Amino acid sequence: MLPGLLLIAPALLAIALLYVVPLARSVIFAFVDEGGGLTTAHLRTAVELYGRDVVFTVLVALASLILISVVSIAIAGYLTLGATPWAVTALRWLYRWPLFIPFIVAGQTARSFLARNGLMNGLLIDSGLMDPAMAQSLLDWRGLVLTFAWKQVPFVTLLLAGAMASIDRSTIEAARNMGAGRFRCLIEIVLPQVRGTLLVGLILSLVTIMSVLSVPMMIIAGNPTMMTSMMAHRVTYYGDYAVANALGLFSYLITAVAAYAYLRMTLTQHTEGAR
Amino acid sequence: MALATLARRGAANLLPAVMIGLCAFVVFGPLTNLFLWAFAEKWFFPARYPTEYGFDFWQRVFRPRAGAWTSLFNSVWIALATVGLSMALAVPAGYALARLMLPARAFIMLIFLLPQAFPSLPIFVNIAHMFYGLGLNGTYTGVVLVHSLPGLVYAVWIATAAFGAVDRTMEEAARNLGAGPMRTFRDITLPQAFPGLVAASIFVFLDSIDEFTGTFFVGTPDISTLPILMFNASMGGNYQIASITALILLVPSIGFMLVIERFLKADVLSRIGR
Numbered sequence: 001m002l003p004g005l006l007l008i009a010p011a012l013l014a015i016a017l018l019y020v021v022p023l024a025r026s027v028i029f030a031f032v033d034e035g036g037g038l039t040t041a042h043l044r045t046a047v048e049l050y051g052r053d054v055v056f057t058v059l060v061a062l063a064s065l066i067l068i069s070v071v072s073i074a075i076a077g078y079l080t081l082g083a084t085p086w087a088v089t090a091l092r093w094l095y096r097w098p099l100f101i102p103f104i105v106a107g108q109t110a111r112s113f114l115a116r117n118g119l120m121n122g123l124l125i126d127s128g129l130m131d132p133a134m135a136q137s138l139l140d141w142r143g144l145v146l147t148f149a150w151k152q153v154p155f156v157t158l159l160l161a162g163a164m165a166s167i168d169r170s171t172i173e174a175a176r177n178m179g180a181g182r183f184r185c186l187i188e189i190v191l192p193q194v195r196g197t198l199l200v201g202l203i204l205s206l207v208t209i210m211s212v213l214s215v216p217m218m219i220i221a222g223n224p225t226m227m228t229s230m231m232a233h234r235v236t237y238y239g240d241y242a243v244a245n246a247l248g249l250f251s252y253l254i255t256a257v258a259a260y261a262y263l264r265m266t267l268t269q270h271t272e273g274a275r
Numbered sequence: 276m277a278l279a280t281l282a283r284r285g286a287a288n289l290l291p292a293v294m295i296g297l298c299a300f301v302v303f304g305p306l307t308n309l310f311l312w313a314f315a316e317k318w319f320f321p322a323r324y325p326t327e328y329g330f331d332f333w334q335r336v337f338r339p340r341a342g343a344w345t346s347l348f349n350s351v352w353i354a355l356a357t358v359g360l361s362m363a364l365a366v367p368a369g370y371a372l373a374r375l376m377l378p379a380r381a382f383i384m385l386i387f388l389l390p391q392a393f394p395s396l397p398i399f400v401n402i403a404h405m406f407y408g409l410g411l412n413g414t415y416t417g418v419v420l421v422h423s424l425p426g427l428v429y430a431v432w433i434a435t436a437a438f439g440a441v442d443r444t445m446e447e448a449a450r451n452l453g454a455g456p457m458r459t460f461r462d463i464t465l466p467q468a469f470p471g472l473v474a475a476s477i478f479v480f481l482d483s484i485d486e487f488t489g490t491f492f493v494g495t496p497d498i499s500t501l502p503i504l505m506f507n508a509s510m511g512g513n514y515q516i517a518s519i520t521a522l523i524l525l526v527p528s529i530g531f532m533l534v535i536e537r538f539l540k541a542d543v544l545s546r547i548g549r
Contacts, residue, residue: 004375008383011368011431018424019390022401029401078294087291094295097302100532102485104502105521108509109305112312112518119308122323150301210394213488214502218509228396235492241404248397255393 027252030245046246054250056224060141061209061254064148065202071153072201076160076194077186081172099154107218110147114138114219143219144226148209156201163197164190196269199262206258210251227251312518332515343520346504349415353500354483356419361426361479362434366472369434370464373441387431390424396488398424403492413497421489426479433478437471438464477531484527 033039047054075095082088098106113120116137124130138146167190175189176182191198216226227247234244312318313332315325336343371377372384390398402421403412411417441464449459487502495503501524509517 001376001378004371004377007367007371007375008377011364011427012383012386014364014423014427015386015390018402018420018427019398020386022398022405023389023393025401025405026397075298082291084288084291087288087295090295091298094298094302096532097306100528101306102487102502102524102528104485104487104505105309105524106305108505108514108517108521109309111509112514113305113308117321117323119311119323120304123304126323150305204391207392207394211396211488213396213491214506218506228394231396231400232491235400235403241400244400245397248394248400251394251397259392 026245026248029242030249032242042242042246043249045243046250049243050227050230050247052224053227053230054247056141057210057227057251058254060144060148060226061206063141063145064152064209065206067145067149068152068156068205069198069202071149072156072160073186073191073198075153075157076164077190079157079161080164080190081182081186083182095157096154098150099158101151103151103212104214104218106147106151107215110143110150110215111139111218114143114146139219139221144216147215147219148205148212152205152208156198156205159197159201160194163194167193196266199265203255203258203262207255210255309518309521312514313522315515332519336516336519342499342504343501343523346499346501346520347523349498350484350500350502353415353418353422354480356415357422357426357483358476358479360419360423361430362472362476364423364427365430365434365475368431369436370438372431372435373438384435387428390428395425399489399492402489406493412493413495415498418490418494418498418500421493422483422486424489425482425486429478429482430475433471433475434468437468437475440471441467474535477535481528481531485524 030042031038031040033041075091079088079092082091112118114137115121116135118137120138121130121135125132125135171189172185175185180188211228213228213232216229217232220226220229227250231244231247234240234247311325314328314330316327316329316331318325372380377383399421402424406412406417406421411420445467446459446463449463450456454462485502486500487506490498490500490503491506494500499507501520505517505520505524508514508520
C-alpha cells in the first residue's frame with residue numbers, strides 16, 4: 001500500500017491546495033463576518049441584490065438544457081436510425097465542430113452574429129426570409145441559451161450517439177418490422193435505454209453553464225444577468241468576496257439539486273430492476 | 276418509369292438535404308462571421324457586409340512589440356508549464372490508481388471527479404483570494420497553478436485509463452525473464468500507455484490555451500494571455516482584433532481535433548472514470 005500512497009501523494013496534495021481548500025473557504029467565508037463571527041448577512045445581501053439574477057440564471061439554464069436535449073436527441077437519433085447514408089455521414093462530420101471551439105470564441109462569434117445588425121439578420125433579410133423592420137438583437141437571454149446550446153449540443157450528442165450505438169439493435173429491428181416509424185422507434189425504444197447517459201450529459205452541461213464567465217460577460221450588457229457575471233462583478237469592483245461566496249453557494253445548491261434528482265432517478269431504476 | 280424513380284429519389288433526399296443545410300448554417304454561420312470580421316477593413320452600419328476587405332488589422336496585430344506577440348508567447352509558455360506540472364503529478368498518480376493497492380481508492384477517484392461536478396467559478400474566486408495573500412496574483416507561477424487545477428483532473432483521469440489498458444501478461448513475461456520493476460515499467464508499461472499520456476497532455480494544453488476564468492481572476496491585469504487579449508478587444512468594441520485573436524485560438528483546437536483520435540484509442544476511452 002505504501003508505494004501507491006507515495007506515488008499519489010503529490011497529486012492529492014495539489015488537489016487539496018487548489019480545490020479542497022478553496023472549496024472549503026468558499027463555503028465558510030459566505031457565513032463569516034469581519035469580526036470572525038457567524039452571520040447570514042452576506043446571504044441576505046446576495047438575495048436582496050442578486051435575487052433576480054439567481055432566478056434568471058435558473059431559467060436560462062433550464063431553457064438551455066431543454067434546447068440541448070431536444071437537439072441532441074434529434075441528431076443522435078438520426079445518426080442511429082437515419083435512412084439516408086450520405087446525410088448521416090455529413091451530419092456526423094458537421095455536428096462535432098463547436099465542441100472544439102473555446103467558449104470565449106463562441107462568445108465573440110455570438111456577440112457579432114446575433115446582434116441587430118449582425119450577420120444572421122443580414123443573411124435572413126437578403127434571402128427574403130425576414131422583413132428588415134423585424135430585425136432585432138438576440139443578445140439577451142435568447143443569445144445565452146443559443147450560445148450555451150451551440151457549445152454543449154455536440155458534447156451531449158457525442159455521449160448519446162455512443163450510447164445509442166451500443167444498445168441491442170434487435171429490439172429496434174423488431175419494432176421496425178412490426179411497422180413502427182423511425183420517430184416512434186426513437187422515442188419509445190431507443191430513448192428509454194439511453195436515459196441515464198442523457199442525464200449525465202445534461203448535468204455536466206449544467207455545471208458548465210454555471211461555470212462559464214466569458215459568455216454572459218460578452219453577451220449581456222445590463223441586468224439581470226448570470227450569477228457568474230455578478231460574482232465577478234462583486235469581486236473585481238468591490239473586492240467583496242463574502243457576497244460573491246454567498247452567490248457561489250446558490251450555484252452549488254442548484255447543481256446539487258440536479259445531481260440529487262439524477263441519483264434518485266438512477267436509484268429507483270436500480271430497485272425496479274432488482275424486483 | 277426512370278423519371279418517376281428519379282423524382283421519388285429526389286423527394287427522399289430533399290428533407291435530409293434541407294436538414295443538413297440548416298445544420299451547416301448553424302455550425303458554420305457564426306464561424307463565417309468571425310472570418311468576415313477578421314478580414315473586414317470597413318464594416319459600418321447600415322452595411323450588411325464589410326465594404327472593404329484587407330490585412331490592415333493583421334499587420335496591426337502582428338507588428339513587432341504589439342501586445343498580441345506577448346499574449347501569444349505567454350499563452351504558449353503557460354500552457355507548456357501547465358502540461359509539465361500536471362503530467363508530472365498525474366503520471367505517478369494514474370499508475371497508482373490503475374495498478375497498485377490503495378486504501379479508499381473510490382474516495383480518491385471521487386476527489387479527482389469533484390472539480391468537474393460542481394461550478395468552478397467560486398473556486399477560482401477563492402484561489403485568487405488566497406493567491407492575493409501569498410503574492411502570487413499577477414505572476415506566471417500563479418497562472419500556471421490555477422490552470423493546473425482543471426489540467427490535473429483531466430490528466431489523472433486519462434492517465435489512469437491509459438495505465439489500466441496496459442496488457443499485464445506482457446509485464447509478467449518481462450518480469451519472468453528477469454527484468455526489474457523499473458526496467459519493466461520503462462520498456463513495457465510506458466510505451467503501451469504512451470499514446471494515452473500524449474492525449475492527456477493535448478487535453479491539458481488545449482484547456483490551458485483556452486482558459487479564461489482563472490486567468491481573469493489571478494493573472495489580470497499583469498499577465499495577458501490570448502483569451503484575455505480577445506476579451507479586452509471585444510469589450511472595447513474592436514471586433515477586428517477580437518476576431519483575429521479568436522482565429523489564432525482556433526488553430527490549435529481544430530488542429531488537435533484532427534489528430535486526437537489517433538492518440539485516444541477506444542480501449543482507453545472506455546476506461547475513463549473507472
